[in-house]
Amino acid sequence: MIKCVKCSEVDAIAKAGIIRGKQRYYCGRCDYYFTLPAAEVSLAAATSKKHQPTIVDIARELQISKSTVSRALHGHSDINEETRKAVLDVAKKLDYQPNLLAYGLAKSKSLTIGIIVPEFINSFFPYVIIGAQEIANPAGYHVLICQSNESYQTEIDNTNVLMSSRVDGILASLTGKTPNVDHFKKFERAGIPIVYFNRVTTDVCASKVIVDDYDGAYQGVTHLIQNGCKRIAHIAGPQNLQICRDRLQGYKDALLRHGMELNESLIIYHDLNPESALHCAQHLLDAPDRPDGLFALNDPAAIATMQVAKEKGIRIPDELAVVGFSNEPTSALVEPGLTTLAQPMAEIGKTAVNLLFKQMNDTTDCFIPETKVLKTTLIVRKSSLKRQF
Amino acid sequence: MIKCVKCSEVDAIAKAGIIRGKQRYYCGRCDYYFTLPAAEVSLAAATSKKHQPTIVDIARELQISKSTVSRALHGHSDINEETRKAVLDVAKKLDYQPNLLAYGLAKSKSLTIGIIVPEFINSFFPYVIIGAQEIANPAGYHVLICQSNESYQTEIDNTNVLMSSRVDGILASLTGKTPNVDHFKKFERAGIPIVYFNRVTTDVCASKVIVDDYDGAYQGVTHLIQNGCKRIAHIAGPQNLQICRDRLQGYKDALLRHGMELNESLIIYHDLNPESALHCAQHLLDAPDRPDGLFALNDPAAIATMQVAKEKGIRIPDELAVVGFSNEPTSALVEPGLTTLAQPMAEIGKTAVNLLFKQMNDTTDCFIPETKVLKTTLIVRKSSLKRQF
DNA sequence: ACCGGTTGCGAAAGCGTTCCCGGTACTTCT
DNA sequence: AGAAGTACCGGGAACGCTTTCGCAACCGGT
Structure with a gap:
């Protein structure tokens, strides 16, 4: 028979529904609901997740309070030097690692x-x-x-x-x-x-x-001009990014400043996806009136263009001079080496x-x-x- | 005069030390220690860190308990559909973001x-x-x-x-x-x-x-042999790594299997630091009896060697055939393209x-x-x- | 001897969650 | 109608840590 877990009464017990799959009982005498304690699923097998040492463990080991342990671990004042040493020793012994989650929660x-x-x-x-x-x-x-x-x-x-x-x-x-x-x-x-x-x-x-993207672009394009380029293209980036607008503007101003005219058909927009770089390159080099110089908004785009040019038998730099942006390590590896604007990454x-x-x-x-x-x-x-x- | 914060007594008050920089008092009547409440540093300026909404905020807004909110947010059973919707709405309204720190602490x-x-x-x-x-x-x-x-x-x-x-x-x-x-x-x-x-x-x-590093190395070296290499070098990695030992073994076995002899002077060890790759390459190519083939443990080492070879005027592949490992994108960009073992990264x-x-x-x-x-x-x-x- | 000051420590309240359990109001059987 | 079952919800402990504040013991000068 069922006994009330409080008064051990047997007679006043009534069933009181099923809750979470288990039978619930009600003791009329105690006015108390309860379910039978689950028969102690004896397995420590559920203890697969081992216990990580906490400051409480350290405190217990030393018979002090966790406040003291906390103070000791943080080089706080208000702590005796010996106590601190003891705490540090035990911490090392237990291989204590502070719980960053708890720390974060407490300290916000x-x-x-x-x-x-x-x-x-x-x-x-x-x-x-x-x-x-x-x-x-x-x-x-x-x-x-x-x-x-x-x-x-x-x-x-x-x-x-x-x-x-x-x-x-x-x-x-x-x-x-x-x-x-x-x-x-x-x-x-x-x-x-x-x-x-x-x-x-x-x-x-x-x-x-x-x-200074504007200045970098300006330098790069000026360099191309000084190296004899007459038709300089630009692979530009998405114009939502200031960096891309600035590079574009630097390109434009460099051209104008050197008495060259702007040609919108020489500006092509890259959405920064790797495949897109190849499309831009294709498009640019397939044009009837091919550019003889290119300023690309970044090294990967410049390098992609060089690859495509190579496939098409366009000689770099003689038929197409290229300048990139960033000086990623790869730019020194490609053949010919890529002229580029180094960023201090x-x-x-x-x-x-x-x-x-x-x-x-x-x-x-x-x-x-x-x-x-x-x-x-x-x-x-x-x-x-x-x-x- | 100082009043006891409890009994408002004035006469029984005595100074009782300085604590954390502030004067402490003791009321003899109440047997109670206290410090004067800091004059309410009125600034809400200390509230620079804005309050992030929590489940308690949601609970308060809806006049329900945080347990219910928690259940609602997790698609738990034991929750009324309308309650859940209401919770979700408020959560969205407040732009609630669960605190992963607290979650982690609670759930371990x-x-x-x-x-x-x-x-x-x-x-x-x-x-x-x-x-x-x-x-x-x-x-x-x-x-x-x-x-x-x-x-x-x-x-x-x-x-x-x-x-x-x-x-x-x-x-x-x-x-x-x-x-x-x-x-x-x-x-x-x-x-x-x-x-x-x-x-x-x-x-x-x-x-x-x-x-399968062994197999990859074996394939790579066999490929070099089949392409006419007679003296194949190997830039090996640190032998604490199984991967490096396997590649070395693959190299050795491929040579032996094809009736070529092992030459320890053709094996050079790279510690995986970028500069070390250049040293290895230098060392290898400066040797009196230069190799005519190279299997490098990874692409960067192979590419570094190609760079050094280029500087020295050693033609690739005719004077030195090179095989790398990994097929990193750069290996397709260098000139000539690097033969390599592609890993499914x-x-x-x-x-x-x-x-x-x-x-x-x-x-x-x-x-x-x-x-x-x-x-x-x-x-x-x-x-x-x-x-x- | 007493008072004012100093040093070191403990208790306890949070931090934002989860989750176990108890409770209530309602529905459905017999 | 009363017992048994269902559907929801609230209270509160726990997670591991920091931090505030109270308190005891001790120290030194008058």
Whole structure:
């Protein structure tokens, strides 16, 4: 017979429904509902997930309170030197690893900064990330990398992931399809600082790290002109990105400044997908009135064009001089070497994190965003040096 | 005069030390210690960190309990359809983002898998990571990427970071300097599954994803032999890595099988640092009795050698035929195109995550590790096709 | 001897979730 | 009509950590 778990009464027990698959009983005397305790599923087999040592374990071992352990582990004041040593010893003995989840919850900070990049197949972004880590890691922060794969939707998803992860700051570089930065507004609302780098938009009030794209483009195109190019094409990027607009403008101004005319048919737009680069190249080189010079918005596009030119038997640089942008390692490997505008990639990452930290430590409620503009350097290789000139 | 905060007594008050910089008082009547409440530092300026909506906010808005909200957000049973809709609406209205830290703490799982790679400058690892994300993300997991920068110490640090982050699983590829995997043992102890990929060691009992390195090397070297090479060199990797030992063995066996003799002076060891590749190449090509063929353990080493050869005026493939390993995109860009053994990079990532998930969902206490061996494909380009042959 | 000050530690309240369990109001059998 | 079952919901402990604040013990000067 069923006994009440409280009064051990037997007679006043009535069935009171099934709950979560188990019979429930009601004791009329105690006015108490209960289910029979599940017969102690004896297996410690359910203990597959081993217990990780916590500060409570350390505290128990030393017969002190967890507050003291916490203080000891953080070099807090208000702690006896011997106690601290003892705690540290036990921590090492137990191989204690602080639980960052709990830490983050308690402190409302995750010690993590999120980085959103459009891709990391080409070396540009990896180098930036490495630069960022070089500053972030020593400061005790680690880095959560999200790549948007040049997809706007993925970028949005990534912002949500970073939001849920409660990152303390964001470094972001946009996709070529990102029409606006509304999906980043939530970070502002939450007081999480953002620094945009490289691929930024103009319509946002935030800190930015960019290079002088206009100047770089201007230099690159001028170089082509000085090397005898008469018809200089430009593979431009999506015009939602300031970086692409600036490079385009630099291209245009360089031409005009040197008394050359603008020819819209020589400007072709690349959506930054790898296949698109090949299409642009095809299109450009198939044109009846082929260009004899090309300034591409980035190295991969320049290199893709060189490949296509090669297939078509177009000689580089004599028939087509090429200048890229970024100086990714590959640009030194292709044949002929690609003339390009070197970007200080690691420097970009470092600068961005420094700016982020500055903003994170800012106590004044109205932080004034800052834009750092780094310089590019023209690296001349063979792809732009016409022989007959 | 000072009043007791409890009884408002004035006379029985005595000073009782300074604590944390503030004067403390003692009321003899109440037997009570107190400090004066800090004059309400009126600034809401300290509220710079805005409040993020939580389930409690949703609950308050709807006048229900947070338990109900939690159930609603997770499509739990035991919830009225209308209630759920209401919760979802409010959640959307408030732009609620679940706090992954709190979730992780409560559930003892972080929905994160950690990936440790030795570097991500070359494209191999990025592609693997993309493959991994393609499986992990749809399953609700995100990926924490750590790069060890070919440093053993950094790799150890990375394991600690991932341990602290309480990742639910690990994908790891070792540095060329990692002597053993003791630093990964803590994951085993904690019951956190690991899958090693690509750069693995033999002395560990865990799931692995590798390619058939021996076979790939054998194929590559055989291809060189069939193309008329008589003195085939090998840039080998650190012998702590099984992958490097296998490729070396494949090289040796291919030579022996084809009646060629082994020449230790033609084997040179690369520590996987970028500069080291150039040294190896220099050394190899400066030798009095220069090789006429090269099988390099990876594409970057092969390409570095091609660069050095070019500088020295050594013609490829006629004077030196080259075969790499991996088929990174760059290998198609260099001149001549690099013959190489294609690895299914994204596939490696996907397979590894699948294996990891399998192990994570395994309930039996004794999980049997599994090793998946993927196939390589010889991609023939011009770097290995001697003309006079 | 007493008072004011110092040092070191413990108790407990959060942080935002999940989840177990108990409770209520209602429905459906007999 | 009353017993048995169903559908939902709320309370509250737990996760591992930080942090505030109270308190005891001790120290040194008058």
